Structures are given as C-alpha cells and as structure tokens.
Amino acid sequence: MALKVLCDRILNDGKCLEGGILKVDRFINHQMDPYLMKQVAIEFIRRFADLDINKIITVEASGIAPAVMLGYLMGLPVVFAKKKRPSTMADMYVSTVHSFTKQSEYTMIISRDYLTSDDRVLFIDDFLAYGNAGKGIIDLCQQAGATLMGMGFLIEKEFQHGRQYLYEQGIQRIESMAIIESLDNCEIKIKDD
C-alpha cells in the first residue's frame, strides 16, 4: 500500500509538531523534490490504472507539483482550483471549505470553462486530513456535472478520519502514498503494509 521512497523521506525529513501537524516543507510544500513527485506520479498511474480519466484536478498551491507531474506522464490537462477569485474570471463554480488545520474558511473556485459534464476527474492533493478539501472538490464536480473518479493523496493522516468522511460522501476510490497512523508524542508512525 505504501510508497516506500515517500515513507522513508517522511521519516528522514518530516517533522512532527504539536497538535497533530506533520511538517514536510523540505520536500513537498515549500521546497519540493521534483524527482520524488515523479515517483509519486508513477505510483498514482499504477493505482488508478483501471480508471478512464481525462483530467487531473488539484488545489493551489502544494497540490500543483504532483498533479502537473501526473498530468505530464498521463498526457492530461491539469486544473488547479483557486482560493481567490481572479478579477478576470466571470463564470465559475464556488465552494466554501472549512480548514480544521488552519481553523478558517476559504473558497475553492473553478472556472466553468474548465470543468464540465464531459469530465472524468482525478483529484490529487498533498494531504488527506479531515477531508474538507476533498469535500469542496466533490461540491465543485457536482455543480459542473463532472464525474469524480477518485482521489489520490501523498500523505494521509489516518487519525483525522478524512477517508471515512469522503467514503460517506460517495467517493469510491481513495489512494494515499503514505498513511500516518499517529503523531502522538511527536513521533511519526507510518502504517505498515
């Protein structure tokens, strides 16, 4: 289940902070390792091999790197949902998302031009925590009449139960490259296969 190269990297370069926070800004969400992104992308291709996907969707900003690498390898366009409405965007779908991690709300916006009822979408993001970003994407896809085929995450924080929440929202395929069982006592415990 787990992508070893990512798990090793989390154990070596990840930092556990108070409050269930896993800091991976050395290789994922501030400094990025493009080669690791490619390895992750290949594993996503394997795991979603049976799905007929025509578009990758992600959210700015940390989802963009793995999503673009996956889009490149699969030959598919990538759309990133914006958190602020651009002044030049006229017709759009909007969803309001609550971030438990940041204790705040943000909007997720996709232009009507780039999400339609013809789309069979794979959503890619860096973290699966409580599943709220995923819920926003479900909402946007429903508004557009697009088919959400599955969701792929680099790191799942299992103890925040986002997977269960997204299953309950009707998502049938969720794949995570590394599943964190616990960050108790600031120790990173990764789920073994």
Added chain:
Amino acid sequence: MALKVLCDRILNDGKCLEGGILKVDRFINHQMDPYLMKQVAIEFIRRFADLDINKIITVEASGIAPAVMLGYLMGLPVVFAKKKRPSTMADMYVSTVHSFTKQSEYTMIISRDYLTSDDRVLFIDDFLAYGNAGKGIIDLCQQAGATLMGMGFLIEKEFQHGRQYLYEQGIQRIESMAIIESLDNCEIKIKDD
C-alpha cells in the same frame, strides 16, 4: 528569441482583456498544459545553459508548474515563495510586493532553511509585467545572501517595462519565452525575432 509553440498557443488560446490584461487560463494559470510546461522547461535549460544553478525559485501558484518541470529536468530542488506565512514557519525572509495588476500588496515568504548564502538561484515565473515579483525575489535573495543568477519568464509584457526595471536592480540575465509588444485594441501582438 521566442518559443514558437508558446507564441502560437498564446495567439490561439490567449484572450486579451481591457486594461492590458492577457488571459492565459486555458493553458498556464488555471488549466495547465503539462507538455507545454516541459517544452518551456527545455528552452529554459538551453537559454541558461552557461549558468551554474543549484536551485529553482518561484512564487505560488502559477509559477509552480513550469518551475517543477524545470527542476525535474535539471535534477534540482524547487522552492516556491509563499504569499501567506504558514503557522509552522519560524525563521523566514519576508518581502512586501506591490502588484500593479491587482492594485494590492502581498508578502513573499521563504524559510531561512531553504534559501542560504550557498544558493545560486534561478527564478522562474509565468509573467513578467512591471517586475515587482522579481523585485521581491531580489530582496529575499539579498536577505539570504544567495546569488540570483537569472530570471526566466513564460510571458513578458514588454510595454510594462519590467525587464528594464529588473536590469536596473542589478539582474543581468532575463529570458522570456514570449514577448508581448502590445495588447492595444485587444489585439495580441507578439514580438518577432
């Protein structure tokens, strides 16, 4: 000078809006074409072939895709400057940037862990307009003691004179893949070689 495949795409899929705005959200800054990003990255490698670069820097969100593709092909780490301070970031460099396009100010933040005096940096971004994002990067590199080797942009709006402004700030190497001479009367005029 110009990357033909990008110029053609701008002419075909770009939209010119009132106020000197060029909308490229079909292939660069909302929906992204990963294969185009790779072609752009290869051209950046050619143009900066003589420079000894060890790190790519960009700004969230639209710079990430070309920067990651370039980092991947060059085997280099990519750091994206954040516009909001993450709660988990302690030691950082901060610069305040004025956006003429959006008529607002924003901050640009890079952790001290990922920009140091050992770094020889190439800055990559989607647009060169007035050069203010570039000025922010110059400021951050100066704070860190890093060497800013050059700047590469997908699209330069020549009539907003950012290149001249950045030359005056001491930047010696600026490369743009497509240079827009004018957007007058909502007509896209690309500079011929």
